[in-house]
Amino acid sequence: MSVIRPYRPSDRDDVYEICVRTGASGADATGLYSDDDLLPDIFTGPYVTYQPDLAFVVDSGDHAAGYVIGVSDSRAYADWYAREWLPAFAARYAVQDAPTEAERDMIRFGLDPSTSIVPEVADYPAHLHIDLLPELQGQGFGRALIRRMLEELRERGVPAVYLTMSPSNAAARAFYDRLGFHELPSSRPDGPALGISTSAVV
Incomplete structure (x- = not known):
């Protein structure tokens, strides 16, 4: 039986794999870049390193098959990321060595700590990422993970949280809409940014 529990350091390989297998707008991104660690080295690794107590996984019994990860202070996180x-990220991933423009763009994204900040960060100080392997989707785990994150942030006095997402991930957008996320003023069709109060009932 799958259960939600706090992240453990031994989950690192699993959360890296989840990130890759859902990294192409919800589809499998394995082989999309010359190094499969590129995506999780941007979207997973730094989060569980910086604030592991704000990471929760769905444990299927023998591996983690989903997660929600986040930071309570996005500006402090960006400062830590840069420092x-x-x-190490810049030493491992060189823009000029990337074989495709898509990979070069992703490396540039990872080289810019400001990518984790939205203009509304004063009112929405926290941000999160959530991913589930197909084996868990449609079973309520996504909603439960978001609920757990909101509870944790609320207990820490954080008023609201945001996320950014790929505009082509229609299933994810429908999921966020169902939970009550709303577009922030800075949201764009090519770069959706959604927010929600930590007191929201999801």
Whole structure:
């Protein structure tokens, strides 16, 4: 029976795999880039390194098959990323060595800590990422993970949280809409940014 529990350091490989297998707008991104660690080194690794107590996984019994991860202070996270995470990332991923423009764009994204900040960050200080393997989708785990994250943030006095997403991931957008996320003023058709109060009932 699958259960939601706090992240453990031993889950790192699993959460990296989940990130890759859902990294192409919800589809499998394995082989999409020359190094499969590129996506999780941007969207997963730094989060569970910086604030592992704001990471929760769905444990299927023998592996983690879904997660929600986040930070309670996005500006502090961006400062940490630039100082502590970026040097090793930049040494591993060189824009000029990437074989495709898509990969070069993704590396540039990872090289810019400001990508984790929306203009509304003062009112929405936290942000999150959530991913589930297909084996867990449609069973209520996504809603339960968001609920757990909102509870944790609310207990820490964080008023609201945001996320950014790929505009081509229609299933994810429908999921966020059902839970009550709303578009932020800075949201664009090519770069949706959605927010929700941590006191929301989801």
